[in-house]
Amino acid sequence: MNQILLLGGSGILGSEVLRLIVLEGHDHVAPTSTDLDIGDKKELFKFISNLKPSWIINCAAWTNVDSAETSFKEAREINSIAVGNLGTAAGLFGCKVIHISTDYVFDGESSKPYDESSPVKPVNKYGESKLQGENFLLLAAPDSYVIRTSWLYGTSGKNFMKTIAGKAIKNEEARVVNDQIGSPTSARDLAGAIISIVNNEPKPGIYNYSNEGSCSWFEIAQRIYERVGANPALVSPISSDSLNLIANRPRYSLLSKEKWKSSGLAMVPRWEDSLDLMLPEIVAELS
Numbered sequence: 001m002n003q004i005l006l007l008g009g010s011g012i013l014g015s016e017v018l019r020l021i022v023l024e025g026h027d028h029v030a031p032t033s034t035d036l037d038i039g040d041k042k043e044l045f046k047f048i049s050n051l052k053p054s055w056i057i058n059c060a061a062w063t064n065v066d067s068a069e070t071s072f073k074e075a076r077e078i079n080s081i082a083v084g085n086l087g088t089a090a091g092l093f094g095c096k097v098i099h100i101s102t103d104y105v106f107d108g109e110s111s112k113p114y115d116e117s118s119p120v121k122p123v124n125k126y127g128e129s130k131l132q133g134e135n136f137l138l139l140a141a142p143d144s145y146v147i148r149t150s151w152l153y154g155t156s157g158k159n160f161m162k163t164i165a166g167k168a169i170k171n172e173e174a175r176v177v178n179d180q181i182g183s184p185t186s187a188r189d190l191a192g193a194i195i196s197i198v199n200n201e202p203k204p205g206i207y208n209y210s211n212e213g214s215c216s217w218f219e220i221a222q223r224i225y226e227r228v229g230a231n232p233a234l235v236s237p238i239s240s241d242s243l244n245l246i247a248n249r250p251r252y253s254l255l256s257k258e259k260w261k262s263s264g265l266a267m268v269p270r271w272e273d274s275l276d277l278m279l280p281e282i283v284a285e286l287s
């Protein structure tokens with residue numbers, strides 16, 4: 001039976017992958033970052049050589065976009081070097097890898113959805129570290145799968161949907177940027193997408209996966225307010241510049257899902273439908 005090694009199983013995405021792996025009855029091992037620090041090359045090789053899993057699903061990452069600007073070395077150790085090491089170990093011990101990457105590999109200057117072969121040009125250090133990770137992995141283990149996703153949310157961990165839902169249920173005002181266009185991705189949908197790769201083994205390579213449709217963070221916030229019964233007028237639009245964030249963000253990062261859809265893998269639900277489905281759970285978590 002296929003055994004899955006899941007890395008980052010406590011995160012927003014990893015916890016949904018773990019839930020699904022358990023639900024579908026896959027044989028699996030999901031070490032915490034204390035059990036296995038993927039930045040420790042020796043430990044990583046030892047772990048993989050002992051286990052020799054059929055699949056490695058890597059949801060582990062340095063995900064703090066702003067702190068990657070000031071701690072690039074540390075971010076790169078997890079997002080780039082460890083991912084390359086993972087590829088080398090996978091190659092040595094015959095494991096297939098599914099690795100998660102980001103829309104932040106793009107500069108956001110496009111006016112049409114990015115496909116898998118669109119030119120990459122990160123505008124921040126996090127994106128740079130993730131792009132290096134993709135490259136290092138595909139160099140070491142060319143038959144790997146890289147899934148680029150965007151604006152992830154789920155019931156666990158800190159994320160935009162949770163923050164806004166928290167304000168909405170307290171009828172508080174929210175100021176939200178309206179000049180970044182992309183698509184949110186339900187971690188539950190993406191977990192299904194990842195497991196559909198395990199179950200179907202499509203052609204290896206890079207795939208985009210986010211929810212269908214396009215919106216700004218402001219529009220998402222308005223929908224959350226509506227859905228929880230709060231007044232959407234409490235949400236006001238602001239520009240990204242007014243936030244004075246440390247890291248730049250791409251202004252446009254919509255991902256084309258044409259390749260994914262033509263591969264006969266898991267469905268790509270619309271962002272509104274997936275958000276509506278998960279919102280009651282997010283709200284329940286808050287109370």
Ligand SMILES: NC(=O)c1ccc[n+]([C@@H]2O[C@H](COP(=O)([O-])OP(=O)(O)OC[C@H]3O[C@@H](n4cnc5c(N)ncnc54)[C@H](OP(=O)(O)O)[C@@H]3O)[C@@H](O)[C@H]2O)c1
Nearest residue numbers: 008010011012013033037038060061063100102149151152
């Ligand atoms: N969040 C987004 O909006 C977004 C958007 C696009 C792409 N992505 C990508 O999607 C993937 C999943 O992101 P996420 O938001 O689910 O991440 P997350 O919630 O921040 O979780 C990160 C996970 O990585 C683990 N981890 C961090 N450093 C580690 C280390 N040295 N060794 C082992 N494990 C380590 C964490 O474990 P601990 O909890 O123990 O620290 C945690 O389980 C990442 O590759 C990310 O780059 C995320």
